[in-house]
Amino acid sequence: MTALLELRGVCKRFGGVQAVADIALSVPPGQLAAVIGPNGAGKTTLFNIIAGAVAPSAGEVRLDGADIARVPMHGRVKLGLARTFQNLRIVPDLSVAENVLLGLDAHRPGGVLRDLLGGATRRAAEERRQVLALLDRVGLAARADDPAGGLAYGEGKLLELARALASAPRLLLLDEPAAGLPHAEAGRMASLIRGIARDGTTVLLVEHNMRLVMSIAQHILVMSGGRQIAAGTPDQVSRDPAVIEAYLGRDDDA
Amino acid sequence: MSGLPHPAWLGLVFVALLAWPFLSPNDYVTLLGVGFLVNVGLVVGLNLVAGYCGQVSLCHATFFGLGAYASGVLAARYGWDPMAGLPAAVALASLGAVIIGIPALRLHGHYLAMATLGFSAIMTVMFNELVSLTGGPNGLLGVPGFVRDFGHPVDMPLGQYLVAWCYAGLCMLIALRLLASRTGRTMRAITFSELAAGGLGVDTARVKIAIFVLAAAMAGAGGWVYVHVNQFASPETFGFLRSVLLLTAVAIGGWGRFWGPLPGALVLTMTPEVLGRFHDFEMLIFGGALVLVLLAYPGGLAALGAALRGRLRRARA
Numbered sequence: 001m002t003a004l005l006e007l008r009g010v011c012k013r014f015g016g017v018q019a020v021a022d023i024a025l026s027v028p029p030g031q032l033a034a035v036i037g038p039n040g041a042g043k044t045t046l047f048n049i050i051a052g053a054v055a056p057s058a059g060e061v062r063l064d065g066a067d068i069a070r071v072p073m074h075g076r077v078k079l080g081l082a083r084t085f086q087n088l089r090i091v092p093d094l095s096v097a098e099n100v101l102l103g104l105d106a107h108r109p110g111g112v113l114r115d116l117l118g119g120a121t122r123r124a125a126e127e128r129r130q131v132l133a134l135l136d137r138v139g140l141a142a143r144a145d146d147p148a149g150g151l152a153y154g155e156g157k158l159l160e161l162a163r164a165l166a167s168a169p170r171l172l173l174l175d176e177p178a179a180g181l182p183h184a185e186a187g188r189m190a191s192l193i194r195g196i197a198r199d200g201t202t203v204l205l206v207e208h209n210m211r212l213v214m215s216i217a218q219h220i221l222v223m224s225g226g227r228q229i230a231a232g233t234p235d236q237v238s239r240d241p242a243v244i245e246a247y248l249g250r251d252d253d254a
Numbered sequence: 255m256s257g258l259p260h261p262a263w264l265g266l267v268f269v270a271l272l273a274w275p276f277l278s279p280n281d282y283v284t285l286l287g288v289g290f291l292v293n294v295g296l297v298v299g300l301n302l303v304a305g306y307c308g309q310v311s312l313c314h315a316t317f318f319g320l321g322a323y324a325s326g327v328l329a330a331r332y333g334w335d336p337m338a339g340l341p342a343a344v345a346l347a348s349l350g351a352v353i354i355g356i357p358a359l360r361l362h363g364h365y366l367a368m369a370t371l372g373f374s375a376i377m378t379v380m381f382n383e384l385v386s387l388t389g390g391p392n393g394l395l396g397v398p399g400f401v402r403d404f405g406h407p408v409d410m411p412l413g414q415y416l417v418a419w420c421y422a423g424l425c426m427l428i429a430l431r432l433l434a435s436r437t438g439r440t441m442r443a444i445t446f447s448e449l450a451a452g453g454l455g456v457d458t459a460r461v462k463i464a465i466f467v468l469a470a471a472m473a474g475a476g477g478w479v480y481v482h483v484n485q486f487a488s489p490e491t492f493g494f495l496r497s498v499l500l501l502t503a504v505a506i507g508g509w510g511r512f513w514g515p516l517p518g519a520l521v522l523t524m525t526p527e528v529l530g531r532f533h534d535f536e537m538l539i540f541g542g543a544l545v546l547v548l549l550a551y552p553g554g555l556a557a558l559g560a561a562l563r564g565r566l567r568r569a570r571a
Contacts, residue, residue: 053449077455089450091443093257093510102443105436106455112464115435116428167455 002065004029004202005050005171010059012045019045020056021226027171027204027219032197034213035206037223038246043206044086046223047175050204051083052076063171077106082169084160086176086206092149096140099148099159100131103166134162138192154185161192165201172196174205178212190216210247214238222246258434258512261427267516268423275415284411286523288483291418293519295425295476297503299469301518302429304501305510306438307465308445309359313370314500316377317347317470319492321477323394326487327387330396336482340475347474348467350377355466360459362448366466374494381489393488400482414483421479425472426515432468433512441465445510502544508554517555 003026012020020042027033035043048054050061052073061069063079071079082103090099104127135141138158143151151159157177164172177193178186186209194216197203207213213220214234222230222243230240237243274287300314324346325339334342350373358369381388388394399410400417432438440461443451448458481487499522507518529536551558 051453053453072457073452074455074457077453083453085450085453089447089453091439091446091450093442093446094439098439101436102439102451102454102456105440108436112432112437112461112468115437116432163454 003027003062004031004064005204006060006062006065007046007050008060008062010046010049010061011057012042012049012054013057018226020049023059023221023223023228025221025231027202029170029202030197030200031218032194032203032216033205033219033221034217035204035221035223036208036210036213037229040225041223042226043223044175045226047083047173047206051081051173077167077169080168080170081173082106082164082167082171083173084157084164084175084177086179088153088156088160090148090151090156090159090163092147094148095145096135096148096151096159097128097131097144100134100163100166101127103134103163104130106167130166134166135159137165138162139188154181157181157185157189158192161189165196170202172201172203174203174207176207176209177205178207178209186212258430258438261430264423264426264430268419268426271419271422275412281411284415285483286527288411288414288418288479290519290523291415291422292476292479292483293500293503293522294422294515295479296473296500297507297515297518297522298422298425298429299472299476300500301504301507301510301515302432302441302465303469304504305508305514306433306441306445307462309462309466310364310367310501311370311466311469312367312494312497312501313354313374313377314469314473315492315494315496316370316374317350317473318477318480318496319377319381319487319489320347320350321474322481322487322492323381323388323477324474325478326394326397326481329398329482330394331387336398336400336478339482340478343474343478344471345474347477348471351467351470352463355463355470359462359466370497371494374497378489378493381492388487388489391489393486394481395486397481397485397487399485418479418483421475425475428468428472430512437461437465442510505548506544506554508556511554511556511560513559514554514556517559521555 005027007023007025010020010023023046035046037043045054049056052071056069060067063081068076068079132141132144135144138161140155140158140162143155148159161177174193178189181189190212193203193205217234220232220234220237221228222237224246229242229246230237275284278284278287296314296318300311303309303311321343325336325343328334328339328342329336354369354373358366382391400413440451440456443454443456444458444461451458503518503522504514506521507514507516525540529539532539
């Protein structure tokens with residue numbers, strides 16, 4: 001079976017800094033995979049390479065077998081990739097529901113001219129139903145018509161998730177979904193993500209929160225200094241001496 | 255989208271504006287209304303680009319000029335009917351926007367401001383130097399008016415007012431339709447964060463270019479109204495200063511506020527009338543007042559209106 005997401009020899013150099021070095025990763029359809037590593041390990045750069053926000057210096061990025069290295073960010077969304085942002089990027093001027101609509105728009109044809117000539121309003125009721133279903137899934141349906149700028153931080157994270165799901169992605173990229181969340185909310189986020197994966201969406205998350213990753217991920221890539229230092233199931237990587245060293249330091253340093 | 259009025263309100267406001275030529279004591283005051291309506295159309299377009307898309311354009315008056323000269327030259331030099339000049343005005347202004355916008359809006363940052371500044375300078379030179387077409391610094395003379403064949407000179411200002419009224423109303427209606435549609439949402443997302451919009455599947459460059467060209471087309475149509483009302487065009491009307499003043503009018507009205515262009519254009523139209531007697535100090539006073547208004551109300555006059563409405567509602571409750 002071909003992997004949904006396949007990275008081969010991915011490198012990124014920023015001037016003299018090798019942010020990502022020779023990373024390989026294969027995520028089969030339906031898997032919940034995670035990339036972890038200490039600060040500055042290159043996780044976010046790798047994430048941005050997959051999302052299309054950063055171009056790799058070398059290597060291949062394949063989605064369902066097709067090389068997408070040259071596809072711009074917005075084009076990747078049309079190929080079935082959706083992402084959330086580490087720092088909230090919900091549009092505060094729009095309502096909660098309108099933020100989700102932004103995600104729904106991704107797969108609808110049209111342009112400025114078509115919008116001017118009308119016809120977009122015909123589907124409004126159907127769109128509303130879809131938006132409420134998505135918001136219900138993350139528990140924000142009651143806030144649908146509130147301005148998104150008024151949401152609490154944790155609610156913003158949930159809205160980002162709903163908005164990413166709105167484009168019905170094949171591959172969902174989550175950039176530190178639990179960062180900054182209190183314990184209980186992080187647990188709720190974990191169960192939401194697990195549910196999304198169970199429903200058949202392939203998920204790749206970059207995360208700091210080890211407990212969250214260990215509890216939900218099926219496959220983990222551990223990075224340090226831009227390189228892979230370990231890969232495998234949560235059990236395998238948590239026992240890996242290289243991982244323990246990267247996170248806790250070497251015994252003889254202590 | 256949040257902050258957009260029901261279309262009926264727009265209709266009501268424009269029906270009320272129809273009263274102006276009947277209330278005005280003389281033709282001069284009626285023509286002030288024409289100037290105001292042309293400014294409304296210009297500021298509406300620039301508000302889409304600068305207010306809603308967050309792009310700083312410094313050549314909006316150039317597009318206004320391209321429209322004015324396109325129709326003015328065709329009518330004065332080649333005997334075209336003023337009505338036939340409208341498509342030419344819109345087309346030439348749009349073409350200018352395509353040429354500037356496609357390279358500049360593909361890049362992020364201040365490239366549009368720089369490119370439009372350059373375009374403004376180049377076109378000012380062209381308006382001045384293409385003497386055989388534009389009349390150069392002396393201006394383009396002999397442009398026919400809209401209602402030259404009616405033979406009732408008394409009706410002229412009213413007719414001109416109606417043309418400008420249609421123009422401004424159409425610009426606001428187009429803006430309302432656009433902002434209420436998916437594109438309106440997309441524009442908000444782009445202004446907030448291009449990265450986020452791209453990450454949601456928005457081809458940000460394409461949307462920005464489309465809005466930029468649409469705004470230029472509106473400005474071109476405004477130039478067409480202007481040139482056939484004044485029956486004259488000269489380069490300084492379409493220069494860099496006018497572009498800055500238009501951007502200022504967007505700020506005074508309120509960036510990305512639907513009603514903003516109305517107070518913005520009003521201030522823009524009335525300033526020379528009120529401050530004209532101060533001659534050289536006009537711009538100084540205008541600039542100082544602008545700084546004070548924006549320090550007190552960063553959201554512009556439209557935001558001030560919204561705040562007053564809110565206070566009134568609370569007071570009643």
